[in-house]
Amino acid sequence: MAHPVQRQAEIVELSPVGAYHRLVLQAEGIAERVLPGHFAALAVDRADGSLLLRRPFFIHRADPAAETIEIVLAEVGPGTRALARQRVGDTVDVVAPLGTSYSVPTAPASALLVGVGYGGSPLFGLADRIVEQGGSVGFILGASTAERLFGVEHAKALTPDVLVTTDDGTFGIRGQVTLPLTEAMRAIEARVVYASGPRSMLRAVAEVCSRESVRCFTAVEETMACGVGVCMTCVLPVVGDDGESRFVRSCVDGPCFDGSRVRWDDIGSVPADLEGAAAMGGL
Incomplete structure (x- = not known):
């Protein structure tokens, strides 16, 4: 079980990767807690208030030294489209890491x-x-x-x-x-x-x-x-x-x-x- 925290994360990179988008978020105290398989829940703001629910995304990679997490997303609905149109320097409300991680072998395998x-x-x-x-x-x-x-x-x-x-x-x-x-x-x-x-x-x-x-x-x-x-x-x-x-x-x-x-x-x-x-x- 993860021990999540809520942060206002700054977007430090948002770039295309093939048909998808690579979103890099910087926030204190998240990356150091991430294990493979954990996910993040991102709030998506919209002026009309129609996007109330957070969107869950698997965490692609985490860098504790840089205090960043990476997420890969596809534009499949209004929430992901809104995220894809954010800009570097914008902030996103994030709860992470969430869920259980993969069970990793304790010995070389x-x-x-x-x-x-x-x-x-x-x-x-x-x-x-x-x-x-x-x-x-x-x-x-x-x-x-x-x-x-x-x-x-x-x-x-x-x-x-x-x-x-x-x-x-x-x-x-x-x-x-x-x-x-x-x-x-x-x-x-x-x-x-x-x-x-x-x-x-x-x-x-x-x-x-x-x-x-x-x-x-x-x-x-x-x-x-x-x-x-x-x-x-x-x-x-x-x-x-x-x-x-x-x-x-x-x-x-x-x-x-x-x-x-x-x-x-x-x-x-x-x-x-x-x-x-x-x-x-x-x-």
Whole structure:
């Protein structure tokens, strides 16, 4: 569990990166608390007051020495469009770091990192951490088309073991990231797989890892209204350490989960064997 703080963060860089935007924020006391997989919730001001809810973003990287955090965003709605139109020197109200981080091996290990589009942004700080601990990494990075890829050159600077896929075949292997997944795991003798991106991809990666008996950790991208565990809009059915299934909150119990414990098929429903399901059915 992270220990978040609220700050007025100054924008020190806002620049295009492919189809996305790289937002660098400087604020005291945040970067030093960040672990791979944590996220930040940014307030988006608008004169008409229509953007009340904070927007959650994975933290791409954190630099404690410079007291900065980096976020990668795509313009997908009024909130992200408003952020993309800020200027260097503007301030943004930030709560961070939030959520749980990836479970990082305590001993040197070979890890495969799988990301789709800018959703793979938290994997790079994770890769740095694994390499610093004497481990090794490989990447599979994918997107719908070449212009939607993120971090390919960054990944190649970290390791020669980088595979790229695009759904339309405009770059790399034609297909989705799961197409070369089994072969890639075996090639680098991966002991663990980390994935970040759309739910459908996380589910598919978790299924492949289960068949291969490889640990899998996923960072989910669920819709969050509050980001601090109050509103219950981001719940997922997850199997606990005791074998019981419960709804857990992605924002505080996640966003990083053991992929084998998330009941992917049951997201959006109330499974009959879920703890408290009978009471829910009576509401």
